[in-house]
Amino acid sequence: MNKTININLANTFFHIDEDAYAKLQRYLEAIRRSFTDSEGRDEIIADIEARIAELFTERQQHDRQVISTKEVDEVITIMGQPEDYLVDEEIFDDAPKAKARTRGTHKEQKKLYRDTDNKYISGVSSGLGHYLGIDTIWIRLLWILLTFASGFTFIFVYVLFWVLVPEAKTTAEKLAMTGEEVNISNIEKKIKEGFDNVADKVKNVDYEKVGTKVKSSTDTFFDAIGNVFMFIFKIFAKLIGILLLIISASTLIGLFIGLFTAGTIDMFGMGQPWMEFVQASVEAPIWLISAMMFFAVGIPFFFLFYLGLKILVSNVKSIGSIAKFTLLGLWIISIIGLTIFGLKTASVHTVTGSETINEALFTDPTDTLVVEMVVAENIDNRYYRNSDFDIIRDGSERKIYSEDVHFQVRSTTDSVATIKVIKESHGMNYDDANRNATAIEYDYSISGNTLKLNNFLTTDYANKFRDQEVNIVIYIPEGSTIYFDKTTKRGISRMYNNDQGFHSGYAISEHYWRMNDDTLECLDCEENDDVKEEEKDTVINKIKIDAKGIDINVKDKSGDSFKMKVDESGVQIKSN
Template identity: 30%
Template sequence: MKKTFTINISGTVFHIEEDAYEVLQKYLINLKNHFGADEEGKEIISDIEARIAEIFSSKNAEEKKVITVAWVNEVIEIMGTPEDFAEEEGEEEITIASEAKRKRRLYRDPDHRVIGGVCGGLGAYFNMDPVILRIIFTVLFLVTSGAALLAYLILWIAVPKAINTTQRLEMRGQEATVKNIEKSIKEEVKEVKESYKKFKESDTFSKGKKSMEAGGDVVYNIFKVLLKVVVIIIGVILLLSGFFGLLGVISSLVIGHSFVSGWPMVWSPEIYMPDFLGHLVEPGTVTLGMILTGIIAGIPLLAMLYIGTKLVFRYKSNNTAIALSMIGVWFIALISLLVVSFGQVKHYKSRASVTNSQVIDCNSCSTLYLKLGEDKYNDYAEMDWEIDNYKVYVVDGEEVLVGEPRLDVIRSNSDDFVITVKSASRGKTREDAKENSQEIIYNYNLNDSTVLFDPYFFIEEGKKWRNQEIFITVKVPQGKSIYLGDNLVKIIHDIENVSNTWDGDMVGKYWVMKPEGLTENILEEQNTETE
């Protein structure tokens, strides 16, 4: 019993004995090494494998057996080996002469066709010039009133086309051996090269090449002009942006607003930066911060201005050292500004608060009236910027920083009304933050059962903004009521109530503290309206 393999040769599956497989594999490897790995060699090997598959298929159809060593040796004898190619020239001529006498097969010749390759195939079969056969077909077409055309069509349909090299060799009566396959493919390659060479040397190729070059020049010139236009447009945009951007930065830093405000691509905040920063940072750092900010914003704008002028006016300059210097200055300014900013941020590191409470001395009061005091700064000019519920008013030429307190109402743990004021602030340390909290100025006035809360709290003159806050809490005993004045909506902050009424809708009404929470006192409101 012999071991068998299943192999695929040129798309056809065969069963082959182990020793036969070894002989066939060695033969194919020998052929591949001889013809090489280039495209021409691959094509020769492909045609050789197709011919081997054809021989095996014909023998297998007759005997229907597994491929044996005898079959492989027979194929090798038919196809030939690379060693056989070194035979003497005389022997080659004898071989070729004997091969020329082999039986030919009729195929349509696709390589020498005008319409379907019928005349080319007949010329190869009868060893005639295809031109003579075409003349004969033309004459017969005229003599037979078109009957020859029908014969041509029948041959076109019935006769197969010579697709591979083996069929082309059979069409000329040559055996499909390795030597003949190699010779046929090399002749085809040579014919293609000669045809291409003739085409390159022809007037048609020269004229076409000149036309392509002329068309390419036209496209190149159009693209070049369009590119120049685009570059100039970009240059103009960069030039204008850099110029007006510099004006915006300089005027914003110096006079507080830009006279080119509202223009496209212009940075122009309506803030006088020195005064603005003066409320936030320590003295002495404002000027340095402004200079560093101007450098950081100005150098990129200068670069835009320079690049824009260079693109528009197309001048050449060797300024690598200047460019590197400007980049170095920009990075130094950026690092310096980060260091200065980090030093100022430390003033907001810690947070502390101070709480003061006052019991309302009004035992007979069942209702406490909460109202907002007069806004003393309503007639003064207000700056166009805010910091977290802070406003800046100009009083007698001086800027005054004021903040809005927040008012809440909760249940009291005693039988008295109690008002607590919690002052909170930030600082470098908790002690510093506590000191900032104690320096916040806030007042409210008590007149019998009416409390007037100031609409603002103040920071002492010369002190900086450290996120100071005031939280007012009115504690209401159970069973007693409060009245929220209409203007109090400016400072009340998320007062919890049973009906979940919005703060803005709570003002102008009476509210009684019940066990379940703050509830609207409708009865008190009706009595007030009756009075």
């Protein structure tokens, strides 16, 4: 167990191990002794301490982490040891030996900064010159050409560089701008070069007097403009940060309450009725889908929240590389999982299967066939009794309930009426779709001349919702009469083959109809004066040609009709 010491290094607070502190203190004392007679000693020491503090900060995972001897050794290896205090190297005999360096031959990766030491406006051009390895004068000429060529719109690009690219203030940043290693030797060299430049300018003051005066005036003017831009940008950035915080926090809270809570309830078997409806359609547990939705949507909004926080609070610490990569991995896994579940859910609706049942209706052809639809009022234990789609319980068993049942009427040459029940369902393939169609439970009954059709179908809950439906076709002989009870209003479909032009089941029901040439003729509909007046001036001709022969029906405006039929037995002609 070691003691820890709190230190302030370059205005940055650190917790450091006692042994590591002793080594760091000896190292800094040796540096101070090596620069005792150097010009700009205080500036050199301050920049070296700032660089060491920066390296310590890079190696910290959190605020409470203690700097150990390992971190101190790494920093010493990077910073190096001044040649003029090699006599003190025995105090670092336990430190890792730095590899021999060839001075001036090794280059670090350059970083983009604004070089305000060589600026005319903001230092953007000189900073780009260092970064690209091009003389600054060519960069400035390029800016001027692009500005005129773009109709002065390129000025906004320059302003963006001015606002977004940081200024190289410290010696370490100026070294990084030119791609030089940030170590003791280069820091010393850079600071001494600065003093030499000042001395040269003092010597040449007479020659540079006019240029310096002009440049100083230019700097003052553009610095004022830059300050205005920075002030506006900071206000705008703060507003963006507040907006990001509000939006991302609201979204995360909503996701937690809506998705994560729902999934947790389902996982612990406390599901609500609405969850059974969702589970009947999807191909994965709700709790798993909820968790994946939470991560897929929530993680990007978490980073937006973190970004807004960093905009508003400048000293917010990083969440660390481990946390970032963990969240990224969770997000990728969630996106892949949701995609797989989505494709699987969509695939079960790609193929349609069916089962057909045909049965003769032994009714008296001279009587009217009455069609009724039996509603599901006798089914108990429904969740929502007024819903077209529902879930019913029969003891411990659950069933899917649907009112997707429709029927239509067609003519037949047979002497008796027949019914065809077509059960349809979707599936992943034809076998699966046909199995789902066969599993549909649907009933109807015939009592005398009354055909009772259930207005609903059911299937086992395990079959899930696969767009199950029942379509019924009632075939009645030519000349037969049919009556649609008021209960059939919602069940009638595709009944456009009537002489009234009715398209709605509400209009077709509660009327008597006679089948004539596959067209229903209304026997008790009120005459439409407009239609009647139009028929007075219209001649209706119907010609039907098929394998059985040729049928020609003609009805003139006076009401006289002419019918001719040609088939295997010969030619038959009827007229009134």
